[in-house]
Amino acid sequence: MGLTVAVRKRVNGFALDSSWKIGNELAVLFGYSGAGKSLALQLIAGLMKPDSGIITTNGKACFDSTKKH
Numbered sequence: 001m002g003l004t005v006a007v008r009k010r011v012n013g014f015a016l017d018s019s020w021k022i023g024n025e026l027a028v029l030f031g032y033s034g035a036g037k038s039l040a041l042q043l044i045a046g047l048m049k050p051d052s053g054i055i056t057t058n059g060k061a062c063f064d065s066t067k068k069h
Contacts, residue, residue, distance in 0.1 A: 001023070001024065001057075001058040001059050002021065002022045002023040002024055002025075002057075002058070003021070003022050003027075003044070003055075003056070003057050004020075004021045004054065004055070004056040005018060005019065005020055005021075005040070005043075005044060005053075005054075005055050006018070006019040006020075006053045006054050006055075007019075007040075007043055007050035007051075007052070007053035007054070007055060007063075008050060008051050008052045008053055009039060009043060009048065009050050009051050010051060011039065011048075014034075014036070014039075016036040016039050016040065016043075018036065018040055019053075029041065043055065043063075044062075046062065046063070049063070050063060050065065051065075052065040053065055054066075
């Protein structure tokens, strides 16, 4: 199960296009300054809404741009 992220978000001229899956293990999000790490975490936490895509945890959709919730 785990976490599935496949999202797109544009903020102030920056475009994040991220897609990845992790199971029930430890994961690390790393990259250069300005790469979108904090933005990705804000999207996963629900603090910001992706422009499109899907976020699921343990098979349950937390966000799905194809559905209205």
